[in-house]
Ligand SMILES: Nc1ncnc2c1ncn2[C@@H]1O[C@H](COP(=O)(O)OP(=O)(O)OP(=O)(O)O)[C@@H](O)[C@H]1O
């Protein structure tokens with residue numbers, strides 16, 4: 001169904017310019033906030049293409065517009081100018097209903113602050129996206145997703161009973177449970193120590209290996225270089241966009257793997 | 272399935288704030304309790320009274336005395352009913368087959384060391400036919416007993432039982448207000464006639480009651496029996512004409528008596544109970560409005576508190592309509608829970624009332640009252656949830672997620 005819609009909606013004039021293998025395309029994207037008499041240009045003309053299966057890091061100083069861009073990429077927000085094509089569809093022209101559907105089926109979100117539903121067990125949290133997808137028999141899928149992030153044993157714990165790293169893993173399970181094409185993560189390790197962050201990164205690598213497109217915002221250079229490509233922003237614009245040196249990437253990933261394993265060992269030693 | 276889950280979700284979120292949710296529903300609880308109690312009391316009353324009204328007899332009219340009035344002002348002396356009036360009604364009104372005078376008084380009835388407080392009715396022999404109320408043992412008094420102002424008494428079923436147990440009272444003497452009466456009969460068990468509990472009554476000749484016992488100069492009422500049920504209205508008109516003539520009431524002056532028929536009593540009862548109902552329902556209505564505002568208020572607080580949750584739900588794909596449904600489900604659920612508590616309170620209150628009245632007021636909890644009350648509570652919750660739910664569904668996802 002999403003495919004047939006894609007075919008229909010992509011009959012715009014510049015269809016030939018975009019390769020079929022573009023998942024995200026931003027064309028002169030702008031987001032202005034009007035605050036009284038002044039205007040904040042959170043995004044001041046962003047051009048960006050991301051292909052399916054890519055792993056992209058976004059870096060930049062605080063206030064440079066990273067989260068604003070993630071909001072638009074995630075179809076949570078609408079640009080005030082320019083165009084955004086998600087999987088060939090002009091997101092700016094879709095209804096709230098269609099955007100909600102895209103968020104539900106095609107995009108997974110991971111936030112810095114986890115954003116789990118409080119007083120709701122891990123497995124119930126993971127079931128929420130399936131609930132809005134009107135899927136039935138969601139229990140097993142939720143368990144599978146929790147297994148994937150190594151938390152099947154915590155399925156019935158509420159967030160207050162989980163550590164930060166565990167909460168973030170529940171959030172990742174929730175993000176992937178509807179098998180999205182795109183995973184958006186806005187500083188997912190920002191609230192975690194580096195060992196716990198390494199565990200989270202290992203999950204992202206695993207997801208990436210399984211074909212999920214990942215866009216990850218981070219302040220930490222060690223994390224940014226684990227992506228295949230780094231996009232750097234300043235004052236609402238992209239100031240640098242280039243591939244990561246594969247050698248550096250491999251090195252950073254090895255370090256991450258080491259830290260994740262160490263953390264795992266420490267946990268096992270404790271229990 | 273989806274909506275079942277929405278409801279389950281709202282149960283969960285209400286549970287986490289149980290106390291607050293319940294406090295929010297106090298208005299609904301009171302409103303629903305009032306509706307249920309009102310409907311139960313009125314229904315109970317109606318059932319009791321309708322039974323009494325039926326026992327009154329559809330062809331029986333009762334005439335009561337009243338002052339002669341003109342434009343609300345009393346003119347002339349108080350004309351009252353006499354035994355002659357009662358006789359004249361039977362003799363001169365073609366639609367009336369029988370009529371009997373009645374006087375009442377409360378008296379202590381004694382048999383040796385046992386005594387009981389009873390109502391004494393003074394009347395004529397035709398009373399038994401008019402009220403279809405018969406003697407079980409012995410005999411009723413006769414016209415000559417009336418004429419001779421005899422000291423004879425016919426006991427109501429319960430009076431006989433209380434004074435004599437299972438033994439026969441016939442031929443024994445009882446003391447009524449210190450005067451000695453011979454028991455000549457015992458009436459059948461009847462319960463109530465009209466609003467009178469006849470089983471607790473002692474019946475004696477009207478003349479004896481007036482002259483020897485109470486010293487009344489006038490009678491208290493006249494019971495008249497129409498030839499047929501459909502002649503009741505006709506009989507009423509004839510009695511009215513006759514009494515106005517006998518009392519010399521000039522045209523334009525109000526009757527100095529009042530005639531009641533079963534139809535009339537049930538009509539005026541119905542009016543009274545409707546007015547009573549209106550008062551109850553107004554109270555209930557106001558409580559429900561207040562309750563609705565309470566729920567709307569708590570839902571608004573809840574929407575603000577859960578802004579982030581709403582943002583998260585939207586981020587993972589909730590439609591605006593899904594959010595709307597969830598909050599509507601919550602507000603209706605709160606009020607249905609409140610409503611159910613209200614039903615329990617209302618039923619409990621009615622039961623207590625029945626107990627307090629020593630079972631005289633038999634409250635009847637109609638299932639329809641419960642259903643109506645719960646439906647009204649549900650609708651109240653829906654309506655008061657509309658604005659908060661709408662507000663929740665219109666939140667901007669990004670801003671909701673940023674909300675601290
Ligand atoms: N709702 C809003 N109203 C007004 N200004 C906003 C709003 N949201 C963001 N901004 C502004 O837009 C700019 C970009 O904000 P954004 O959150 O995208 O930055 P960021 O790169 O994610 O920063 P950080 O690294 O601190 O998260 C900031 O100057 C911010 O003040």
Ligand SMILES: [Mg+2]
Nearest residue numbers: 066067068186
């Ligand atoms: Mg940010």
